[in-house]
Amino acid sequence: MKTDVAIIGAGPAGLLLGHLLRQQGIDVVVVERQSADYVLGRIRAGVLEKVTVDLMKQLDLSDRMMKEGLPHEGFYLADGEKLIHINIAELTGSSVMVYGQTEVTRDLMDASKSRGLEVIYKAGDVALHDVAGNSPYVTYQKDGQEHRIDARFIAGCDGFHGPSRKAIPDTVGKTFERVYPFGWLGILADVPPCNHELIYANHSNGFALASMRSSTRSRYYIQVPLDEKVEDWPDDRIWDELAVRLGPDAAANMTRGTALEKSIAPLRSFVFEPMRYGSLFLAGDAAHIVPPTGAKGLNLASSDVAYLSRALIQFFKNGNSEGIETYSDTALARVWKSERFSWSLTQLMHRFPDDGAFGRRMQVAELDYIASSEAARKSIAENYIGLPL
Ligand code: RFL
Ligand code: PHB
Numbered sequence: 001m002k003t004d005v006a007i008i009g010a011g012p013a014g015l016l017l018g019h020l021l022r023q024q025g026i027d028v029v030v031v032e033r034q035s036a037d038y039v040l041g042r043i044r045a046g047v048l049e050k051v052t053v054d055l056m057k058q059l060d061l062s063d064r065m066m067k068e069g070l071p072h073e074g075f076y077l078a079d080g081e082k083l084i085h086i087n088i089a090e091l092t093g094s095s096v097m098v099y100g101q102t103e104v105t106r107d108l109m110d111a112s113k114s115r116g117l118e119v120i121y122k123a124g125d126v127a128l129h130d131v132a133g134n135s136p137y138v139t140y141q142k143d144g145q146e147h148r149i150d151a152r153f154i155a156g157c158d159g160f161h162g163p164s165r166k167a168i169p170d171t172v173g174k175t176f177e178r179v180y181p182f183g184w185l186g187i188l189a190d191v192p193p194c195n196h197e198l199i200y201a202n203h204s205n206g207f208a209l210a211s212m213r214s215s216t217r218s219r220y221y222i223q224v225p226l227d228e229k230v231e232d233w234p235d236d237r238i239w240d241e242l243a244v245r246l247g248p249d250a251a252a253n254m255t256r257g258t259a260l261e262k263s264i265a266p267l268r269s270f271v272f273e274p275m276r277y278g279s280l281f282l283a284g285d286a287a288h289i290v291p292p293t294g295a296k297g298l299n300l301a302s303s304d305v306a307y308l309s310r311a312l313i314q315f316f317k318n319g320n321s322e323g324i325e326t327y328s329d330t331a332l333a334r335v336w337k338s339e340r341f342s343w344s345l346t347q348l349m350h351r352f353p354d355d356g357a358f359g360r361r362m363q364v365a366e367l368d369y370i371a372s373s374e375a376a377r378k379s380i381a382e383n384y385i386g387l388p389l
Contacts, residue, residue, distance in 0.1 A: 003027045004316060006138045006151035008126055009158035010039060010119050012101060013284030013301040015108035017155055018117045019059050020309035026316050029149055031123040031140050033158075036109060039121075043188055043261045045101040046211050046219055047072070047198070047295035049386030052104070052302040053097050061107050068214065069099035075384070077349070077367065078201040078247060084371045091374070091381035098198075100213045101298050123147075128154055128167040131280040152279065153312065157301075159285040160270070168277040180267040180291060180346065181353055182206070184221040185228065187238050191257035193218045194250045200293070200349050201246050202363065207293075207350045208245035210254075218255075221292075223350055226266060235259050267291040269343050271335060274328040275304070281327060283308055288335050293349060294342035299386055304331045306389055334387060341383040 005021055007014045010032035021028050032039065048069070056062040073089035089095055112119055124141035131154060138149045156164020165173070184207075193212035201208045206223035213219055220242050224233075235258060243251035270289040275282045284301030307330050311323025348366055352359060370376045 001029060001147065001149045003029045003149060003151050005153045005155055005312060006031070006136075006149045007155045007157055008128070008138065008164055009156070009162055009284075009286070010036075010109075010121070011157060011159060011284065011301070012104055012108070012298055013286070013305055014155070014157035015105065015112070015117075015119075016055055016059075016302060017157060017283065017305045017309055018119070019061070019108060019111065019115060020055070020305065021312060022115050022117050023059060024313050024317065026312065028117065029151075030117065030119040031126055031138060031149070032119060032121050033123060033126060035121050036119075040102055040106060040109070043100070043102060043186070043219075043263070045292075045295065045298040046098055046213060048097040048099055048104070049299040049302070050094065050096075051306060051386055051389060052299050055302055055306060056104065056107070059111075061111055064103070064107055065097065065099045068103070069097045070212070070214065071095045072098050072197060075198040075200065076195070077370065078199055079364070079367045080203070082367060082371060083247075084367065084377075086377050086381050086384070088381045088385055091378045092385050094385045096295075096385055098212060104298075126158075126163060128156075128163060128280065131167050132278040134279060136279045154280045155308065156280060156282045156286045157284050157305075160289055162286055164280065164282055164286050165272055167280060168272075168282075172274070172277055174273045176271045176273075178269040178343070180269075180350070181226060182223050182350065183226055183228070183264045183266045184209075184292060185224045185230070185233060185238065185264045186219065186221045186262065187235070187259045188213070188217065188219050188261040189257035189259055190216060191218050191255035192216055194246065194254040199246055199250060200345075202349045202351070202367070203245035203247075204351065205241065205245055208242055210242070210246055210250060218257075224264060228264060230262050230264055233262065235262075238262075265292070267346065269339055271332070271339060273332060275331050276324070276328040281308055283331075287331075288339065290339055290342035291346040292342075293346040294338065294384065296338040296342050300335055300338050303334050303386075303389060307331050334389070337383075337387055345380075
């Protein structure tokens, strides 16, 4: 098979990029290791920045999101007795959209066929070849046969564990990493949310987040030690802990229900530089990971893809390779700012086992400052809605 751009991974980064390039008549093939159902079964992000909403609009795939999504104009930071409202709308004139990553993925998947976006699911042993030069290719196994896709470029949109980043030689790539000493235990349930806005709570038992997917579906998280097992957390234990950590007002409004999904995700900050090597580009989680506290992961995948699609369209339409040359630096400049925000909000809202009394006093002082300073709240709000492209 021959194509212009071979895309590895059919998560949000791969599907968004595929659609944006197809919209301009550029040939693409997407290869995905998992089945479509498996990809849709992964419960992840819930908060979309303008950059993600705008890309779906640009693709004319935003109808369901505009109908079913919930625009949010604020959220809360809670710390013991203190409840700090970050009024995003007042502070920035903007808002974010609560609409699940699963739904974004479904909308992109549903439109694939009619828009000529070929996605090959259940592709085994995906491997990248000759990425340093101008004639790279991808091989994979499917139905007991080896297949080969020759391309002008390869886009590595295969998440943190995919093969793309590893195709860049160690002598070229640099990694920057912080692993946090805890994870998030998430629960999804068909119950109304306890509050109409998200609540991020710092409690002595650890962090908790009250989020949602709709007016009838809630998503909650609690900070747990890394060695904790989902099996040790029957639904009732999670609801009890949420009630304690989120405080009496939220607890009074919290409806308990059976978990539709329950999982533990470790927290990490990670950046790989550069995001381009020869004919290979990295986008999304393949190049960087943020702890979910700032709701930035999916939105960073979107901004990478916005930059990369422009660069590739410029190249294929006008023979102009400037965007391709600058992609890595341009994308990384935004990545590092989101890394900083996600790291600082994680630092502020979690209990770190080794931070002791001094670390806790720093958190209290910072939260006190945020509560008393509009400038501080504005800085949080403008990062939360997403920095401009
Ligand atoms: P994905 O979604 O991981 O997709 C990568 C795809 O590549 C496939 N793949 C392969 N394909 C072929 N061959 C191989 N060898 C392959 N290896 C892997 C995978 O099967 C997969 O389909 O990466 P992408 O597209 O870069 O998207 C990134 C986002 O998924 C991620 O950043 C967010 O989910 C992070 N995140 C959040 N982001 C937000 O913007 N807002 C949020 O509110 C938010 N909440 C979250 C989150 C992530 C979480 N977890 C579980 C890590 C909450 C949680 C709990
Ligand atoms: C979610 O609803 O899954 C969610 C919301 C906000 C975050 C992280 C996750 O910061």
